Amino acid sequence: MSTPHPVPPPCTSKQGDPKPAVTGTTLLAPVTPRALLTDAQFNGVMHTVLDNNPGMEPEPAGRIVIGALAFLAVAARTPQGLVPSRVVDEGWHALILHTHLYQALCMGLGGFVHHVPERPDPGARSHGDVGRTVAAIEAAGYSVDADLWHGPEDSPITVAANCRHSGPEGPIVIIPKPKGRQ
Template identity: 40%
Template sequence: MTIVQERSATDARTLISAGLRATLVANMRENFPKLTKERAERGVGQMLAFVAASACTAEPLSPSPLVDDFWHAFLLHTKAYQDFCERTFGTFVHHQPGFLDKEKHGGGKALRARTVDAIGAAGFLVDLEFWPELETADCSQCHANCHNSPVNA
């Protein structure tokens, strides 16, 4: 008889200190005044889960536009971001913007689906509110004032 024990998913917000989390939340709320503190907290978690999943796979992953904005907020704290990457993953996780070949990697929607799967596979909670493209058109990171654009957050 084999016993399978399911692990509960980890909230990626636990990967950084409460102080750094508060700083990132404050930065995002300053840039996007309509963003609630609760949603900003959750966004930090999804960004951290994305970065962690990216560190665990050789496959290209892609953040949603809103998750990318949270990542940019963290990247601006270069020392804290570098220390986080080295302490947590043993390597620096680079931000490499650009468009991947659609034929080889799928479009934006396929990349986001792979990203969400990778976050779950890495053991982190997925908050689908931060990945709305999975239910809508095949989007890219254009910030064209769509419903999920940070402009409307």
Template identity: 50%
Template sequence: MTLLTRDEFRRVALTVVGNNPGMEMNLAGQIVGEALAYLVTVSRNRDLPLAPSPVVDEGWHALILHTETYGQLCEKLGGFIHHYPETPEETAYDAESIALTLATMEAAGVAPDRALWAGPEENEVGVRSIVWHTPSSNCGPIKIEKKPKPKPSKAVPA
């Protein structure tokens, strides 16, 4: 399944670059790619408390800004993936939730780019976002709205 066209991917990566002055386009592309891998994993594991790193979240934010592209992506993934931003908080790092997310991605056959998931002590990739999402909050960083099933049409007697 093709998640984004080449042009859509480029536009989203350019949004990451625009939000992070000085960032190389290559790195922005890696971030968008990792955000896509995260969203695919989330869509296939709806009951798990998965959470992105701030770097991956930056790619997710860029995707969301491209509303039509993001809506179509979510449709391909089986339902709209809502994002609930938390207050910027550098100290909310939850190593267990990140470890679960990475293990779930790996179990699905995705090889996460660990540099983009690094904890606050070892993080070398700087982005504007400083939010560590915690799935223990009331709604967590994600909620997937399943696509409603069409109602059967009622035949009208002639």
């Protein structure tokens, strides 16, 4: 039986750079968001995106997962709520479905980031909310894939995700690590 999708290339960090993967409770700072997961973990999440989006090619699915990892890495350390684009939300949904991986990833990044969906309403999410999130991701030192960060009505990539998230006062809640836990 053949694999339905080719395996993406390994992490883009240089040889000798740490490749922190979710194996313990504390993660080292990654060189790239992709370095947060092992190849097997990344492929599992990417295949979830592919399964939820029939006809999508592996290349954009991998980019979506990387965008979701960057979003999550910053959201776990940001006290004010951040808002994913609809495309990045697809990758976030895929991460969440891998519950053990997601929990370990959040705790290693600084705090559990809850996903509380709201009914879709393109008029309720402004480009400013997405722009503020992009700025936070860039300020954290991550590159932003501009094709993934459009408003809900003008994205060049079509995904199945069909929920929205509020601005800074919204439903994304970060629960920090309990004291004494590393």
